[in-house]
Amino acid sequence: NAGVTQTPKFQVLKTGQSMTLQCAQDMNHNSMYWYRQDPGMGLRLIYYSASEGTTDKGEVPNGYNVSRLNKREFSLRLESAAPSQTSVYFCASSEASETQYFGPGTRLLVL
Amino acid sequence: AQSVSQHNHHVILSEAASLELGCNYSYGGTVNLFWYVQYPGQHLQLLLKYFSGDPLVKGIKGFEAEFIKSKFSFNLRKPSVQWSDTAEYFCAVNKGGYNKLIFGAGTRLAVHP
Numbered sequence: 001n002a003g004v005t006q007t008p009k010f011q012v013l014k015t016g017q018s019m020t021l022q023c024a025q026d027m028n029h030n031s032m033y034w035y036r037q038d039p040g041m042g043l044r045l046i047y048y049s050a051s052e053g054t055t056d057k058g059e060v061p062n063g064y065n066v067s068r069l070n071k072r073e074f075s076l077r078l079e080s081a082a083p084s085q086t087s088v089y090f091c092a093s094s095e096a097s098e099t100q101y102f103g104p105g106t107r108l109l110v111l
Numbered sequence: 112a113q114s115v116s117q118h119n120h121h122v123i124l125s126e127a128a129s130l131e132l133g134c135n136y137s138y139g140g141t142v143n144l145f146w147y148v149q150y151p152g153q154h155l156q157l158l159l160k161y162f163s164g165d166p167l168v169k170g171i172k173g174f175e176a177e178f179i180k181s182k183f184s185f186n187l188r189k190p191s192v193q194w195s196d197t198a199e200y201f202c203a204v205n206k207g208g209y210n211k212l213i214f215g216a217g218t219r220l221a222v223h224p
Contacts, residue, residue: 031210040120042201042214043155050210058211090154097143097210102155 002026004103006091012109013081021076021106023091029101031094032074033058034066036087037105043090049074050096081110115204117215124192124222132187132218134202144185145203145212146176155201161185172196197222 007022025032030051035043035058045058047066055066063085065077074093078085086109092100118133136142146158159170166178176187185202202215 033210033212035214040216042115042216043203043212044214045211048210092155094210097205099145099157099160100212101157102147104154 004091004093004101006089006103006106008106009104010107012111013078014111015082017081018077018079019081019108020078021089021091021108022073023075023103024073025091025093025101026072027093027101028071029093029095030071031096032068033092033094033100034064034074034076035090035092036060036085037090038087046076046089078108081108083110086110115202115213115215117200117202117218119218120216122218122220124220126194126222126224127191128222130187130189130192130196130220132200132202132220134185134187134215135183136185136202136204136213137183138204138206140206143205144176144178146170146174146185146187147201147203148198149201149217150198158187158200192220192222194222194224196220 004025033048034046037043044060049055049068052071067075089106091103094100116135144161147155148158161168161178169175199217199219201217203212205212
């Protein structure tokens, strides 16, 4: 069991470039989440998907889009990256409101 | 606004000292409560959780937490810390039945040998 996997691990973008962060889980969880982690601010929810075929905004959705490709995969897209999106991005999955399991994270630097 | 507050942003202790990290939340009603730990360079891992029942819950690595409903608190404790406990600790809350977790800002713990 790999748990939650994320790609890439590191990425450097220029302002205005686009990219997609990939996340997959092999625990057959219905719910998946994208967070960003910034110093002194904990983790903030960007988007989540309560079940396959549904997505909802979290606390900080502006500048991001998501796709729940199937039950296993949940991607996060930055259409036009900005320096304010420099952060560490974590994907997580859970069964409903139960414990969330986190991936290893993606460190993104936007210049 | 609904929130989770962690009282200390940075804590420095010597090995064998006792630890208590505070966490307060502002939700009413039924809540699920979590403490996660993030060791340097690693992803978040669950330390312990409270859904219902005995308000004193025990987690991994000798950690425990007490849910005090009247104080909206879920403080994390460990009687004797080790150097390997150096990490960042996050309290998180979701309302019962809802998926969305709200995290506190985190507490960085440094344990000196």
